[in-house]
Amino acid sequence: MPVNQDEERVSAGWAKLGSLLVQGGRPEESPEEGVFVNAPVTRGSTVLYPDVAALRNNGSRSYDHELVYGAMGSPVQHMLERLLARIEGGGDCQVVSSGLAACTTPLLAFMAAGEHLLLPDSVYFPTRRFADTMLARMGISTTYYPPMAGEADITALMRPETSVLFAESPGSHTFEVQDVPMLARIAHAHGTRLMLDNTWGIGVFQPFLHGVDVSIQALTKYPAGHSDAILGAVTVANGADWKILRDAAIQLGQLAGPDECWLTLRGLRTMGVRLERQSRSALALAHWLRERPEVARVLHPALEDCPGHQFWRRDFTGASALFGVELRAEYPVSAMEDMIDALALFGRGASWGGYESLVLPTTGGIRRVHADGYPRGPTFRLHIGLENVADLKADLAGGFEVLRVSTEG
Numbered sequence: 001m002p003v004n005q006d007e008e009r010v011s012a013g014w015a016k017l018g019s020l021l022v023q024g025g026r027p028e029e030s031p032e033e034g035v036f037v038n039a040p041v042t043r044g045s046t047v048l049y050p051d052v053a054a055l056r057n058n059g060s061r062s063y064d065h066e067l068v069y070g071a072m073g074s075p076v077q078h079m080l081e082r083l084l085a086r087i088e089g090g091g092d093c094q095v096v097s098s099g100l101a102a103c104t105t106p107l108l109a110f111m112a113a114g115e116h117l118l119l120p121d122s123v124y125f126p127t128r129r130f131a132d133t134m135l136a137r138m139g140i141s142t143t144y145y146p147p148m149a150g151e152a153d154i155t156a157l158m159r160p161e162t163s164v165l166f167a168e169s170p171g172s173h174t175f176e177v178q179d180v181p182m183l184a185r186i187a188h189a190h191g192t193r194l195m196l197d198n199t200w201g202i203g204v205f206q207p208f209l210h211g212v213d214v215s216i217q218a219l220t221k222y223p224a225g226h227s228d229a230i231l232g233a234v235t236v237a238n239g240a241d242w243k244i245l246r247d248a249a250i251q252l253g254q255l256a257g258p259d260e261c262w263l264t265l266r267g268l269r270t271m272g273v274r275l276e277r278q279s280r281s282a283l284a285l286a287h288w289l290r291e292r293p294e295v296a297r298v299l300h301p302a303l304e305d306c307p308g309h310q311f312w313r314r315d316f317t318g319a320s321a322l323f324g325v326e327l328r329a330e331y332p333v334s335a336m337e338d339m340i341d342a343l344a345l346f347g348r349g350a351s352w353g354g355y356e357s358l359v360l361p362t363t364g365g366i367r368r369v370h371a372d373g374y375p376r377g378p379t380f381r382l383h384i385g386l387e388n389v390a391d392l393k394a395d396l397a398g399g400f401e402v403l404r405v406s407t408e409g
C-alpha cells in the first residue's frame with residue numbers, strides 16, 4: 001500500500017477528535033457572567049454548606065460526581081471525567097491516581113475471592129505483578145493466554161468462576177492487536193466482564209462500540225502528553241457498573257490531585273494535533289526501519305508483519321506513535337545496548353506519550369505462554385515525539401553504525 005494512504009489511516013482518527021478535545025470538559029457559561037476558557041484549579045478538603053439540611057442532602061449524593069468532600073474529587077476532576085467518557089464513548093468515568101491504579105481498581109471492584117482472571121501474556125508488567133502477588137494472596141487465580149489465541153482456545157480457558165476476561169491491545173512491548181469483539185462475545189456468553197487496557201488506543205479505538213465493559217487509561221501517556229503528570233482513568237459502559245466502580249474507588253481512597261487533572265485537561269486540548277503529527281512520523285520511521293538489513297521485524301500495528309494487523313485495520317481509526325523493533329537474531333543484546341546508548345535524540349527511559357522521543361530495551365523472558373511469532377532477536381521499543389523526522393532517522397542511522405561496529409567487536 002502506498003505510504004500516503006497509510007499515513008491517512010494512522011492519523012485520520014486523531015484529526016477527527018479535534019473538536020471534542022477543544023470543546024469538551026470546559027466550564028459552563030452563565031448568562032450573567034463571563035466565563036474563563038479553562039477550568040479553575042480548586043484545591044480543597046472540606047466543602048461548606050449553608051445549613052444542616054443542605055449538608056445532609058449532599059452527603060447522600062457521594063456516589064455521583066458531586067462535591068461533598070475533597071476525597072470525592074474536585075470540579076476539574078469531574079470535568080476531565082466527563083470529557084474522557086465522551087472520548088471513550090462510554091457512560092461514566094472515574095479518574096484515579098495513576099494508570100496502574102486504573103488497572104488495579106476495577107480488578108478489586110469487580111472480583112472476589114475464589115474467582116478466576118484471564119490475562120493476556122502481553123499484559124503491562126505491573127498488572128501481571130498485581131495479579132501474581134496481591135490478587136493471588138486474596139484467593140483470585142490467574143491464567144495467562146496467548147494474546148493471539150482464537151475463539152476455541154479462549155473459550156476452553158473460561159471456567160465457571162472466571163469473572164474477568166482482561167485484554168490489552170496492542171500488548172505491551174510485543175504489540176499484538178487483539179480481536180476485541182471476539183473476546184467480548186466470549187465474555188458475555190459466559191456472563192463475565194471484558195476489561196481492556198486501552199492506553200495505546202485512546203481516541204482511535206472505541207472500546208464500548210466493540211463490546212468492552214470496562215476501559216482503562218493511563219492518562220500519563222498521550223492525554224497528559226508532556227511527561228509531567230501521572231494519572232489514570234477507568235470508564236464503564238453502564239450505570240450499574242458505575243456504582244460498583246465508584247464505590248470501590250471511594251473506599252480505596254482513589255482520587256487525583258486537581259493539578260494533575262488540570263495538566264491532563266490542558267494536554268488533551270492538543271492531543272489530536274500532536275498525535276496527527278507523531279503517528280505520521282512513527283509510521284515513516286517504521287517503514288524506514290523495516291527496510292534496514294539489521295531489522296528482522298517492526299512491530300507496528302499498521303504494518304502487515306505485526307500480529308493482529310488485520311484487527312487494527314478493522315477496528316482502529318488511527319495508530320499511536322509507540323512501536324517495537326526486533327533485530328535479526330545474530331545481533332548480541334549487548335551490541336543493541338551500545339546502539340541505544342549512542343542515540344542522541346531518543347531519551348532512555350520508561351513510560352511514553354510525551355512530546356519527546358524515547359527508546360527502551362525490551363528483550364525479555366517474562367512471558368509464560370509464548371505465541372507463534374514471539375520475537376527471537378533483541379528488541380527495543382521506540383516512542384516517536386515531535387522532533388523533526390529526518391533528524392530522528394539520522395540519529396537511528398548513526399545507532400545502526402554503532403550496532404555493526406559493536407557486533408564485529
Ligand SMILES: *Cc1c(COP(=O)(O)O)cnc(C)c1O
Nearest residue numbers: 098099100124199218220230231
Ligand atoms: C504506562 C501504562 C500503564 C500505567 O500507567 P502509569 O500512569 O505509569 O501508572 C498501564 N497500562 C499501560 C498499557 C501502560 O503503558
